Amino acid sequence: KFVGKMLENAGYQVDTAVDGEDGLRKASARSYRLILTDLEMPKLNGFEVIQSLRSRPQTQQTPVVVMTTRAGDKHRQMAISIGATSYVAKPVEERALLQEVERWVGRAPAVRK
Template identity: 40%
Template sequence: MAKTVLTVDDSASIRQMVSFTLKGAGYEVLEAVDGQDGLDKCKQRAVDLVLTDQNMPRMDGITLIKSLRGLPSHQTTPILILTTESSDAMKTQGRAAGATGWLVKPFDPQKLIEVVRKVIG
């Protein structure tokens, strides 16, 4: 059975690229348009990995991570941040919130697949 990845990004083009890349590598992909949508989807369904942007309307990535870590079902779910943000301060906030890792946009599709495989197989 394919592992499920939830990609959370307010950019439709980024969601499409991530989805296309991961589906091509054999993963099932769910999409959410912002952090609140991502949180709602995680409450409805188990996922193996969350891949989230940082800067989004309604709920940003750090807030999403903190919210997910507060749910018993997602305390250990791997969460990767995929964002244009690359400052050490922002990365520190991400780690403190419970992020598993950090990837910077624009992303290399092969590197994304490598990281996802390393994290969830």
């Protein structure tokens, strides 16, 4: 929720999921320019989500950024090897996250206050 609010405040449209299954359901129902996932989630973990996203034609090319507390090389390499586009360790700084999102989808439209 914190990350979603951060991205919304920066001007991005954000959908959130309660768990891995919910995220896959949403990714199947509509098209996204970027998918952020954690590795540790209920029902389906992030590795399972990435594998499923990469096996579906509508999400094969969608950038997938992993955000997780598991900052070790082993988890990073595994996530990248199964199809993650990028890997960000938590806690993530707002500026670093926004730069990563901009890298894959560009800047959000200006936010009117």
